[in-house]
Amino acid sequence: MIYLGCDVGSLTAKAALYDSEKNQLIDTMLIPVLATARASSDKVITALLEKNSLTASRITGTCSTGYGRFECSLPSSEKSEISCHGLGAFWSNPKVRTIIDIGGQDSKAMAVDEIGMVVNFVMNDKCAAGTGRVLEVLAAAIDCSLPEMANAALKGKGKVSISNRCSVFMEQDVLLLQRAGHSKKEISFAINEAVADRVKGLAKVVGIKREVAISGGVSKNPAIVRGLERKLGCSFVKLNHDPQLMGAIGAALFAARTAEGK
């Protein structure tokens, strides 16, 4: 039986198709968000079904997650992104017990049990510092793309730091570092360290239990990943699927669990 999960985030909308008989992911899709969560979910679901020559009638169960989950067209149930990211990451690598998720507009740390259920979590959703959005804002401040900033940060030695934690004050710090003549690689390093510090604080609150995985769009930023590994004193285990899709995958798994009573 085929299940569909849809995750509408602040910057991207994701959908995943899951075959419960084979316990396999059929396909996934990721698009930038449109004007409304409804339009984003419509587009990503339609595109994914069309790509796999499926119609909505072939889908046994659906579940939505993310901040736009209440506006999704097709899904018949919804789950919080915390539960979905937890289950998605656990299913992708069953050794995982702690998940750090850094998305566009929030970051969170979750502890999951041996069946993938979230047993504890901490979330930063009141302030943008420690999220993907602040990295975007600060990359723009130094006139870099996100990959360029990550690559530059990997070459930095940590000669300067950013002490402020508000994204706008951080932008001010970056301007001052530029005026003081510091190099782009050192400023990039300082930016990534400041963001990683914020996330480290969350992870410490929830407690680090091995194995630890990182998910969300920012998990694709090698400078943040390396910085967090160093600060937490552990290496992140690899997830067997795209870490940005954990929410959608988790939602599809929840749809299956609900329908099949597992």
Next chain:
Amino acid sequence: MRSIGIDIGSRYVKAVAVSNGGDKGFGCVPIRGDMKASVKKAICEAAAAVPSSLFEKTKYRMTGTGHAGKTLYPFSSPSQCLARSAFEFAPNGGIIIDAGAMVIEGIILSHKGKIIDTGKNERCSAGGGRFIEIMAKALGVEFSQIDSLFEKSSNPYAITSGCIVFAESEIVTQVNAGKKLEDIVAGMITLIAGKAATVCDILTEKEERPVFLSGGLSKFKTLQKEFERLSGVKCGKLSVDPIFTSAYGAALIARDGK
């Protein structure tokens, strides 16, 4: 004798030149690349209106938070400069709320021009001019349109996000949902005015004194009106353009020779 005060902000250098006779000159230059060049240009603009002879010495004083450790001239803190400047238009003391690009801060000024107490908004920037800058950009609105849009609003939208970055997403969502531009702009002004009113309330509880609103944000007439409505005070009039308050204070400190 000519004295020049220079205020280096996050984006602009402001300079004010004053003569012993009371003449004033102003310069405001965006900082692009070389900060020293921007400082020089702002000084030239300000000095042009207050000429001095070759044999006269010009005194300089610098202030602001954007100097990045490069203090080209003797330095006074922004609070000292604000207080000195405020003493000109509030010779009997007062409460000065300075709504700038990054923070809203206030000082209680004694009748002798000394700072008695200070207050500030949170460690977060959701309340400074940068907030309006980011919001206006997201809405595609020019600064010059903000006052007139506010006046058109009949149902201001209450922005719920505390963080500037999240507020940007919130208002984009509201625009897409069909919320009127003027209602969002009015909500933004009310939010900032409320933050300034909170700083004012904290200080007026300690001392009852005339209140003055300075800083770049006070240039929005509707913000001052909202501030007066929310704080229940009537603002006194400044003697210089509010964006030059600190630079003017620095120039006066230079002139005083302190």
